Amino acid sequence: MTPDMTVQPSETAARVHPAMVRITHWVGAAAVIAMTLSGWAIYNASPILPFVFPPSLTLGGWLGGGIAWHIASMWVLIADGAAYLAWGLASGHFRRDFLPLSARGVARDFWAALTLRLVHRLGSYNAVQRLLYVLVLAAIVLAVLSGLSIWKPVQLGWLTWLFGGYDFARRIHFALMSGIVAFLVVHVVLVALVPSTLVSMITGGRRPAEPGRA
Amino acid sequence: MVRRSDHLTQLRKLERRHLLRGGLSLGAAAMLGGCDLSTKDGVVDRVLWSMLRFNDRVQAALFDPNRLAATFRPDQITRPFKFNAYYPVSQVRKPDPDWQLEVSGLVGEDKSWSLDELRALPQDSQITRHICVEGWSQIGQWSGVPLGLFLRRIGADLRARYVGFECFDDYSSSIDMASALHPQTILALDFEGAPLTPEWGAPVRLRIPTKLGFKNPKNIAAITVTNTYPGGYWEDQGYNWFSGS
Numbered sequence: 001m002t003p004d005m006t007v008q009p010s011e012t013a014a015r016v017h018p019a020m021v022r023i024t025h026w027v028g029a030a031a032v033i034a035m036t037l038s039g040w041a042i043y044n045a046s047p048i049l050p051f052v053f054p055p056s057l058t059l060g061g062w063l064g065g066g067i068a069w070h071i072a073s074m075w076v077l078i079a080d081g082a083a084y085l086a087w088g089l090a091s092g093h094f095r096r097d098f099l100p101l102s103a104r105g106v107a108r109d110f111w112a113a114l115t116l117r118l119v120h121r122l123g124s125y126n127a128v129q130r131l132l133y134v135l136v137l138a139a140i141v142l143a144v145l146s147g148l149s150i151w152k153p154v155q156l157g158w159l160t161w162l163f164g165g166y167d168f169a170r171r172i173h174f175a176l177m178s179g180i181v182a183f184l185v186v187h188v189v190l191v192a193l194v195p196s197t198l199v200s201m202i203t204g205g206r207r208p209a210e211p212g213r214a
Numbered sequence: 215m216v217r218r219s220d221h222l223t224q225l226r227k228l229e230r231r232h233l234l235r236g237g238l239s240l241g242a243a244a245m246l247g248g249c250d251l252s253t254k255d256g257v258v259d260r261v262l263w264s265m266l267r268f269n270d271r272v273q274a275a276l277f278d279p280n281r282l283a284a285t286f287r288p289d290q291i292t293r294p295f296k297f298n299a300y301y302p303v304s305q306v307r308k309p310d311p312d313w314q315l316e317v318s319g320l321v322g323e324d325k326s327w328s329l330d331e332l333r334a335l336p337q338d339s340q341i342t343r344h345i346c347v348e349g350w351s352q353i354g355q356w357s358g359v360p361l362g363l364f365l366r367r368i369g370a371d372l373r374a375r376y377v378g379f380e381c382f383d384d385y386s387s388s389i390d391m392a393s394a395l396h397p398q399t400i401l402a403l404d405f406e407g408a409p410l411t412p413e414w415g416a417p418v419r420l421r422i423p424t425k426l427g428f429k430n431p432k433n434i435a436a437i438t439v440t441n442t443y444p445g446g447y448w449e450d451q452g453y454n455w456f457s458g459s
Contacts, residue, residue, distance in 0.1 A: 042349065046348040059249075060249070061249070061251075062250060063347065063453075064250075064448070064451055064452035065250035067347070067453070067454065068251055068265065068452060069249075072262055075265070152459065153345065153459050154459040155424075155458065155459070157281070
């Protein structure tokens with residue numbers, strides 16, 4: 001019990017990010033990065049595009065090491081993602097923080113951001129943020145599913161079929177990785193522009209008394 | 215005109231680049247020493263090895279003995295078919311003229327099988343996708359003796375855990391009994407309707423479309439039925455042992 005408890009009626013309501021969001025965010029971030037770098041090691045063994053990733057950026061040292069890292073971090077990502085999705089649905093986090101999500105809202109906030117008029121409010125996502133978070137979560141789920149479909153094209157043959165067959169599923173898996181990495185780049189740049197968001201994702205942060213002053 | 219000094223500058227640049235790259239990889243190795251399955255006692259490697267064993271158990275549980283790998287039409291066969299082994303095609307070894315398939319371990323009779331005897335057994339044919347651990351795949355046609363039928367014929371203990379394969383090109387691999395008894399697992403004698411040639415695994419290779427390509431050993435010399443984990447050429451280096459598709 002912290003002394004603040006006497007001031008704030010609810011500890012969780014005062015936090016920008018609940019502990020569950022912070023834990024699953026960082027575990028998930030580590031797993032996604034490990035999966036990406038080990039995935040590059042696997043890709044390099046048989047590239048589907050006319051380039052390879054710099055070996056010094058890959059994880060695992062060789063194909064066997066890359067696969068070992070990839071599948072090991074897959075279990076971490078699945079456990080982490082399942083916990084987050086179940087909690088997000090049950091706690092109302094998705095409904096509260098990601099909805100409503102409208103095209104008009106996205107267009108409005110995107111324009112505001114481009115003209116530098118978008119105010120960042122800790123603890124409340126603007127429409128562009130909501131869209132990007134929903135998209136990257138969907139991309140991660142689809143990346144896991146398409147990955148499972150190329151890992152188990154016989155036992156999970158129906159899943160491989162849904163992704164257009166073995167070869168097409170490999171391309172989808174690669175495209176989803178590219179999308180996730182693109183998100184990561186934008187995400188990290190924006191965090192660098194508003195460093196208080198990094199602090200709040202670690203400590204939980206405090207919701208400002210008045211919105212718009214953060 | 216090429217001047218010596220030009221070469222020297224280029225050489226110095228190259229040296230510097232190599233030094234830089236070497237330094238980077240050294241840094242990465244120092245940071246994560248033994249995280250590529252090369253050691254058995256590094257902390258990260260120990261975790262990775264035990265995760266590989268965990269993946270074996272998950273895949274064995276996921277394996278459905280009645281689920282068949284997709285089959286294809288003759289016009290979908292990949293041509294030319296790609297050669298792949300742990301050595302280049304120029305080092306392919308031919309079988310001895312007096313080659314016989316040795317059978318040992320938990321079997322009824324220790325008997326060697328000639329190619330003619332194998333050909334006299336019932337044969338099965340399949341057009342299936344061969345998926346390499348590297349990610350590429352190709353569709354081929356094989357025919358031969360279903361391994362399950364052969365194991366029953368030699369009086370193998372079907373409750374044994376492993377079937378191991380030793381090859382005369384110094385390759386080896388092993389599979390679980392459930393996969394060995396799968397209807398599409400065959401001791402292939404023919405490739406695309408003709409007897410196997412050495413580069414495709416003469417005189418007999420394993421064709422198992424429910425596993426990755428490296429679990430399909432070529433140029434087989436001996437088969438062992440055992441409860442002692444036999445490992446394999448790639449498996450011992452860190453490719454996942456079960457490697458089911």
